[in-house]
């Protein structure tokens with residue numbers, strides 16, 4: 368159920384932020400001291416005074432929602448509907464009656480604050496890549512593309528408009544990761560597989576050459592399927608989980624067509640967050656969403 372009450376009452380929104388933010392107790396955002404006292408209020412937000420540095424702050428200070436003329440309840444509605452329903456930001460400006468530019472900036476700020484995925488791989492791990500066509504919407508001008516290095520084998524790299532995005536599906540933990548990279552090459556792949564719980568890791572890939580060096584490495588037990596041969600699965604050896612997760616990631620990006628290289632990472636972190644709250648009831652989801660950006 369959509370937590371509608373929070374979207375119509377600024378006080379409820381403020382209470383929710385307070386709850387989420389200080390779940391481990393109130394501390395000063397500037398000097399991190401925990402000796403703070405309640406000190407009146409700022410609009411509907413509780414205000415505090417730090418006994419250590421003597422400065423005041425409120426529940427919103429230092430969050431991605433601070434310094435905004437727009438009410439918090441509207442920002443909650445914006446990030447909630449974006450994460451839940453992948454609402455386009457163009458649609459959001461109409462819904463919350465705020466200019467597109469204001470919505471865009473604040474949502475970007477929220478997205479940049481989202482945690483980076485930190486894979487702790489247990490295995491077996493499926494790994495695969497997809498290639499996302501990125502746009503230039505008013506951002507960095509592309510340098511002329513270099514001649515393709517052998518390592519990319521025509522599969523796209525940061526220098527081109529198609530950016531490789533790796534999908535990891537850890538069958539041990541059930542976690543999935545969607546991580547953009549500058550190139551689809553050996554060193555990127557090693558980096559992605561570096562954080563693992565055990566010394567050795569079972570890895571399932573397709574026949575792409577950049578995965579081949581894993582065969583010579585004792586740390587990896589690599590098995591692969593060759594799609595070109597019409598082979599898609601050999602018992603446990605397949606990357607089907609990656610492929611279906613990859614197509615979800617693609618459709619997540621589609622309302623934001625032409626997203627620039629620089630913005631791809633935050634948009635994909637939002638996709639990761641969407642999966643985390645997917646099965647949660649509205650109220651729980653609404654708590655998790657700002658919590659992830661604190």
Ligand SMILES: [Zn+2]
Nearest residue numbers: 395398417420
């Ligand atoms: Zn302080």
